[in-house]
Amino acid sequence: AQSVTQPDIHITVSEGASLELRCNYSYGATPYLFWYVQSPGQGLQLLLKYFSGDTLVQGIKGFEAEFKRSQSSFNLRKPSVHWSDAAEYFCAVAPMDSSYKLIFGSGTRLLVRP
């Protein structure tokens, strides 16, 4: 069955430290890949997306993600976390066909220590 897994429910990092949020998918073929952020009281905002080409994708707010086909992963990274990055992060996938059904992982809540 098609699925998206975010193995970490919560992650706590200190401000200024680096961050990596994990995402693994199970699909028949490489899907489109996305990371969304949901800040408290806010809607979902797209951070970045992978469609094809360069496997290292740059996004907004200093985030990047790397697609690794061999590991079926699309991990989100940031070199230096800011307190304002505290939020819920969702990985999502959509098949590379005309259906484009967008499926989300269960999310990772990021807490930032001062």
Place this chain on the structure above:
Amino acid sequence: GAGVSQSPSNKVTEKGKDVELRCDPISGHTALYWYRQSLGQGLEFLIYFQGNSAPDKSGLPSDRFSAERTGGSVSTLTIQRTQQEDSAVYLCASSLMPGRQNTEAFFGQGTRLTVV
């Protein structure tokens, strides 16, 4: 409009009542999605409309849930005989060109449904 608009933003209803949640997608967007987000949980896929194709209803949790999209634009999610476990935030999203590169889904602010 400039973004995806959902109404109402909050809805409190009594158990057993029917509710209708509305989504106005971005003009011209052919795809429309409904998701449910329970407290502290991820986004649960409910239903997906794309153009004139038959909707993908595979995520609807029971036959109490239904949705329609009139004229390829506005969508209404209806929950009949609401139960307390239906309490959640219902999110709507739309996208321009499903399957095409550089497309993305834009989300509304959601409707928070509370069943008492």
